[in-house]
Amino acid sequence: MGRKETEFNSLQPLLQIEHGGAERGDTFWLREVNLTLEPGTFMGVIGRNGAGKTTLFHMLCGLSRISQGDVRIEGISMKQEPGRCRQKMGMIFDDEYFRLDLSAKYAAKVYGKYYENYSQEAFLSYCRKFEVDIRQNVRKMSKGNYMKFQLAFALAHHPRLILMDEPEAGLDPVFRREWMNMLYDILDDSCSILFATHLTEELEQYADAVTMVSQGRQVFSLTMPEIEEQYRIVRGSKEQLDCLKKHLIGRRRMEYYEEGLCRTEGGELPAEVSQSRPALAQLMEYLDGKF
Amino acid sequence: MRENRIDSVSNIENNRRNEAGRCAGWKNFSPAKFLSTGQEMLVEIRASLYTARGRMGFVLVLAGIIWGLNEVRGREEPEPFVLAAALMWVAMGFAMLVTLENNKLLYLLPVTRKEFAAMQIRRMMWIFLMILGVMTLFLACMNLKAPLFWKNLFLKAIPFSGAMSIYTIAAIKPVKESPQTGKKIYQLSNVVIILVLVCCFLNFLVFEGFWSILDWIIAVIDYGINIFTVGYLYWKFGCADVYYDEI
Numbered sequence: 060m061g062r063k064e065t066e067f068n069s070l071q072p073l074l075q076i077e078h079g080g081a082e083r084g085d086t087f088w089l090r091e092v093n094l095t096l097e098p099g100t101f102m103g104v105i106g107r108n109g110a111g112k113t114t115l116f117h118m119l120c121g122l123s124r125i126s127q128g129d130v131r132i133e134g135i136s137m138k139q140e141p142g143r144c145r146q147k148m149g150m151i152f153d154d155e156y157f158r159l160d161l162s163a164k165y166a167a168k169v170y171g172k173y174y175e176n177y178s179q180e181a182f183l184s185y186c187r188k189f190e191v192d193i194r195q196n197v198r199k200m201s202k203g204n205y206m207k208f209q210l211a212f213a214l215a216h217h218p219r220l221i222l223m224d225e226p227e228a229g230l231d232p233v234f235r236r237e238w239m240n241m242l243y244d245i246l247d248d249s250c251s252i253l254f255a256t257h258l259t260e261e262l263e264q265y266a267d268a269v270t271m272v273s274q275g276r277q278v279f280s281l282t283m284p285e286i287e288e289q290y291r292i293v294r295g296s297k298e299q300l301d302c303l304k305k306h307l308i309g310r311r312r313m314e315y316y317e318e319g320l321c322r323t324e325g326g327e328l329p330a331e332v333s334q335s336r337p338a339l340a341q342l343m344e345y346l347d348g349k350f
Numbered sequence: 351m352r353e354n355r356i357d358s359v360s361n362i363e364n365n366r367r368n369e370a371g372r373c374a375g376w377k378n379f380s381p382a383k384f385l386s387t388g389q390e391m392l393v394e395i396r397a398s399l400y401t402a403r404g405r406m407g408f409v410l411v412l413a414g415i416i417w418g419l420n421e422v423r424g425r426e427e428p429e430p431f432v433l434a435a436a437l438m439w440v441a442m443g444f445a446m447l448v449t450l451e452n453n454k455l456l457y458l459l460p461v462t463r464k465e466f467a468a469m470q471i472r473r474m475m476w477i478f479l480m481i482l483g484v485m486t487l488f489l490a491c492m493n494l495k496a497p498l499f500w501k502n503l504f505l506k507a508i509p510f511s512g513a514m515s516i517y518t519i520a521a522i523k524p525v526k527e528s529p530q531t532g533k534k535i536y537q538l539s540n541v542v543i544i545l546v547l548v549c550c551f552l553n554f555l556v557f558e559g560f561w562s563i564l565d566w567i568i569a570v571i572d573y574g575i576n577i578f579t580v581g582y583l584y585w586k587f588g589c590a591d592v593y594y595d596e597i
Binding site: 123 | 394404462595
């Protein structure tokens, strides 16, 4: 890549989705998604089952048709140049994409050739670091090793964006913590991560930004400080919460008090109600749940 | 000023890529790419020998070759049905040895649709050469005079190997029909594949004599159908407006 192109790319967001929508058959599965991801950012994607997270990832990597808007990776249109966009992506999926009857070493060697920046030495070095047996058949790997193999392969072609669709499902808590630490280590100014997950507690610790989808639509896409600024969990008596009615998104009655989620729009709420930062799980409950 | 300069850099870059895109179709069939696919298949075959499926494929290839050689050795007119069955084993064995890949993964690779299509055609060409090699071996072991050897090679072996290799790549997903989005996938594949196989077996099994016009007509039709099918499959892999999630 030339210096001028590097300079040009450095002015572009790493990932930009403008009014993105995806359809399967005649049905829209996702619509009006607007998302911007800057370099070096760890963004989580949350939502209930069937909310559209996997469709969003399929749209990003070209498995689903982009039927509305466009997806741009460093300014390159996914609709017009999917091959160039995929050069910049590393993909880690819970699905069986990589389940081949090949050893890890050979699978990486065969498919690495399609990436301009792929290095088999780098792959082998990451495998050593992550303790992946390169002689083992990929189809017979344990879930954890399969994930680590995919990560090693993704990193070996030096991607700018790593996509992960619920890779931690079915993994033990110790491995999940190790996995998140691994991801945090690889994150730098040149690489960003988009991570769909149900593990909201882990996201709160590691993510810089979060996007929430519900029923095929984007609810929000905000950085963690913006979430803290815009949303508040409030607790108080029924009368106190009635006074906040115009700010309340949802509320529920507890045994001795009432609790609700407020959208503050940057303004201050009355001091007499107890306020706290909402957990991502609470945001999901109030914005997408039924009470 | 700075934005203008960046725009012009972007335009130059786009023009360069558009220019490259125009001749990309031919580049996909360059000798270097062809050899690269061969190397890839070699790695795949080597790796597949460590798997039950790969070993089964290898056994089928060997059994087909041994069976076929037993049938043709020293004969002038071997039993065509037996020879066809032996060759089918060889073709099936090769297909099992070299089709370990997960099709969904291919959709995730950083290649364009046309490159993907060319990749399949290059694989087909390698399988064609392997089957043709086995058929040539069979013909060489038969007690044939030179003109009959060449006639069998050009009128029988080449179209038969072509049809078998077409069949192995026709199993790649975009060719399969989908009731969900049938209107977006062209509905010809199965008809075309059946046509190819019927015509190749007809050509292989009919042998009227050296000067028989029927032999020549069937062979010419077989060639025509094979060439049409390769073009059709390339067009379908490379130009069909279908995404993986719609298959």
